[in-house]
Each structure stands twice: as C-alpha cells, then as structure tokens.
Amino acid sequence: MKANITAPMTPASNLNSKVLKKHGFLWEMKKNWAYYLMIVPAAVLLFVFAYLPMPGLIIAFQDFNFVDKFRSPFVGLANFKFYFTSTYAWRTTFNTIFINFNYLIWTTFFSVSFAIMLNEINGKICKKLYQNVMFLPYFFSSVVIGKLVTRIVFSDGMGLANQALKLFGQDPVVWSRNPNPWAWIIIFTHVWKNTGYQSIVYLASITGIDEQLYEAASLDGATRWQRIRYITIPLLLPTIITMSLLSLGGMLRGDFATIYSIIGDNGLLFKYTDVIDTYVFRAIKQAADFGPSAAVGLYQSFVGFILVWGSNKLVKLYDENYALF
C-alpha cells in the first residue's frame, strides 16, 4: 500500500542509500557499534576455529616437523603422492562415498515415506506415539548407539542378530571378525538413528502444503495414491533437493563419530569401513603423519566444495528455484 502512495519508491531509496554511503565505514561503526559488538565474540571464535586453520593447509606441501612448524621444508606434492599411491587412497575414498551415498538415499527414502504415512493416517494419539518413538534414537550419542550395535545387536555370542539367525536355522556369525556386513551395518545404524528426525522435517513441509489442493483433487475423484503421487511428492521435491544438496558437501567427510564408535581400532573390519576421516584420525593421533593428513584434508575440502558448487549448478539448470545459492 505504501508503495502506491510514494510511487517513485526505487529512486527514492536509491537516493537514500547514496546519502548513507557518504558517511562511510566509521560513521556506520559509530552509529551501530553496539550491534557490531554483539557479533564480535562469535566472529572471533569462528575466526580461531574455522579461518585460522586455513593457512595451516600449507602443511600439505611440507615435510612437517615440530621444530620448524610452519617453516618446515617444502616437498611439493609428495604428501599427495604418498596418499594417492598408497592402497588407502582408493579404499578410503570408495568406502566414504559408498557409505555417504547410501546414507543419503536410504535416509531420504525412509524419512519421506514415513512422513507421508504420518500425514495420511488418522488418530492423533497413534501419530504422536509413532513420532516420539521414531525420534528417540536421535537423542543418544554415537557411543551409546555404537554400544547397542556392537554389544546388543551384533555381539559375537548371543546378540539379537545371532538370535534371529538361529530362528531361521542358520549358524551364528562371529561378527567382530567378519568385515563383509559392516558397511551395511553402519549405513543402517545411521539411517535408523536419523530417520525419525528427518521425517519430522519432511512432515513439517508437508503440513505447509495448501489443504485446498487435496480437497480439489478429492472432488475430481483422485485416489489417495494419486494425491500422494501428484501433489505431496512434487511439492516435497524442493525440500528433498535442498536437504540433499546440503549433505553433498560432506560427501567425503562421513560420520566419524558413528563409524569410529562402532568399528574403533578393529583392523579386521577396515576393509569396508575405513573412511577418510577415520584414516586421517589414525594418521594424526597414532602415526603423527601430519603432511599426508593435511593433504587428505585439502582433498576432502576441495572435492566437497566442487560437489556442492557443481550439483547446485546442475539443479539451477533444471529449475532456478531449487538452487541453494
């Protein structure tokens, strides 16, 4: 309404900002110093823990030692060569991407399905009950979840998994010595833990859908399946894309806490579960291989950045509105 009264809105505000700009940086600081002061603690902490480490990436090109520290001798790409020519490079990269990709696919699949179901069913009490119980594992630390997985479900002797195998007449498995199933165990532990949380996110965006659309569809004789297929899922797509894009940046990082609390230092299981983060952790804490660790860190950040940027570009080509930035 106001825009109608002061019709030449844009020129006026342009003029206004030009006047403000004349006052410059110091004027702004003097006028709003208290607000900027409020940002200082967070900005300083972020600087120390996120920006200050960045120059440290130079170690990736050095033969680091504690005497010279950041003035250690430069060795060119030797650290990258060390990692990429080792057997670890392919194995950890493959495991990381395999595990993360499956995290993304299955968590999205289950949480979208359950969100749609929670939206469709009647009965407030049932709905609340399912939601609260599904949400429960999200509240516990990865150590708690890790202990449940290794001591209760997949323990060597009498765990739940072996009980189930026995029920079907199969021999019990010595899980702690058998590397094959652990990638999937890690994947479904993560899915199990996070589905409840994510389904609430999706449910929130389903409840934001205009009720009239469903009413109109019902009047036109749409079945429940058609309503889900042609209204709910297409309108949920932007949220799904945003959430997936957000997790793409971490594609080479992985859920260190969950994986390390389940596998720990059990070398027998590394074949399918050793990811880049666990490799780097061991390289730093146990072997003190600083140069290669920094090189791997740079590799992770670089690929992560390319992935986010590239997939955002792709999404933008498909539909401008779905892009993150």
Added chain:
Amino acid sequence: MKTKSLSDRFGSGLMHLLLAVFAICCLYPFILAFMVSISSEQSLINYGYRLVPVEFSTLAYEMVFRDSSIYTGYAVSIFVTVVGTILSLVICGMAGYAMSIRRLRYRNVIAMYFYIPMVFGAGLLPWYLVCTQILQLQNSIWALIVPMLVSSFNIFLMRNYFKTISYSLIESAEIDGCNVFRIFFQIVVPLSTPIIATVTLFIALAYWNDWTLALWFIDKRSLYPLQYMLYKIESIMQFVRQYGSMGNIQVPAQTFQIATLFVTIGPIILVYPFAQRYFVKGIMIGAIKG
C-alpha cells in the same frame, strides 16, 4: 471429506503396520539392553539375551555406582553442558540478533563470513594444530567447550526467527532510550521463547553427547566426560578390576557395560518427554522459515 473405501482402509492399515514396525525397531534394542543390564551375568551366559530377565540382579549398577569415576564423569559432563550451553546460546544469540537488524549496513558481508565455513573447511589437521599448538587446549576442560561454542547453523536459525519480530517495537524501545543489549535480553529474547528453547536443547544435547573432543584432546582420566567414559569402558573395567575396592567380587563384564550405558543416558531419558515437544516445534519453525 476423506472417503472410506475398502482400499483406503487397507492402505491405512498397512501404513499403521509399517510405522508400528519401525517404531518397535527404534525402541526394542533399548528395552532389551535395559533388561540385559538388570540380569545376572551367569544367566546371560546360560540363556542368552531375554526380554524378561531369567535371573534378576542389580550387581552391575551397584558396581557402576561404587566406582568413583562415574561421579567425576557426571561432574565433567554437567559442567561442560551447562557452561557450554549458556555461553554458546548468548554468543550465537547476540550474533544472530545483530545480523537480523536491517539497518546494519555490513550484515550481508558478515552473513557471508559466517556462511563460508559451512561450505569450506581446512580439514582436521590444521584445526587440531590450532587447538593444541596455539590454544594449548589438551587436557583442559575448555577443550570440551570452546571448539563447539559457535555454530553458524544455530546463528542463522535464530536470525531467521528474530527477523520476524516487528522492527517498530525495537525502534520504539530505542527511542525510549533503551540500550541495544537491554532490548535484546529483555524484549527480543522473551518474544522468541520457541526458538530459544529449541536451540538450547540442540546445543545442550550436542554437549552432553559429544565425546570426539575428548578423543582428540583429553588423556587425563579425571577429565573424561560420561560419553567418553562409556567409549573407554573396557579400559575402565580393567582399572576397576585392578585398583577398585571391589574385593574379590568378579566384575560382570557384559552387564557392567550396559549398566554404564544406562547411567550415562539417564538424564536424557528423564528430559526426553518434556524436551521432544520443543524439538518438533523448532524443526517445524526451521523447516518453514528455512
């Protein structure tokens, strides 16, 4: 409005079934684990894990509470959670509020500054070196608090909420001579209880559940938070066996671990029924405004 055809009713039944199965999958391991923790070690060896304990025993819990490390663990975890949550909330809240003020000229530059680390990080090693070489955080309780104080995500979440508060309210308070900090703490914060409650819970949960910071920086047993104690339970059991005042009682290996697990998550279970409401609300706010 919804027609109740046969196929619809079948569909509803199926959905109830699937949701119930998943809900049971989420709950069952916890219940079974609890039952294991109150069984006697011998009955576990003889009969395996049972949903109804064959032989009831509280020995494992008695052992857990007799060892002093659980108390120091609780003290560390409570200190870290309380101090960390309060500091983090104040620091992130103030930053989020300032960035929500439209007349702040550099707020977009600042938002960019907070956004970049969400996309690009230096990796673990430089971060580790900053913490140990520059800040000397190893074996200090602050190692468990300071690295997690700032979360860009929480800052943006709160900023988005603060943006919805009417600016004229803040302006009129300013005209009345109220200073910026008082406006924030006495007007804005009380108006933002839903988001504050949610973020508080998120932060507190993150502090309570974190054990990776201890993994990186803590070697001293007296600084172990509860979750890290649980992670190191095998070596702690070794310690209890050797130096504990248990006399000649055998430490029940299986049940001791699970009992410790339940002791460490006790507060979460107690808080959960009240807290989950705020979580759901907060996620809804975040998802809609996001």
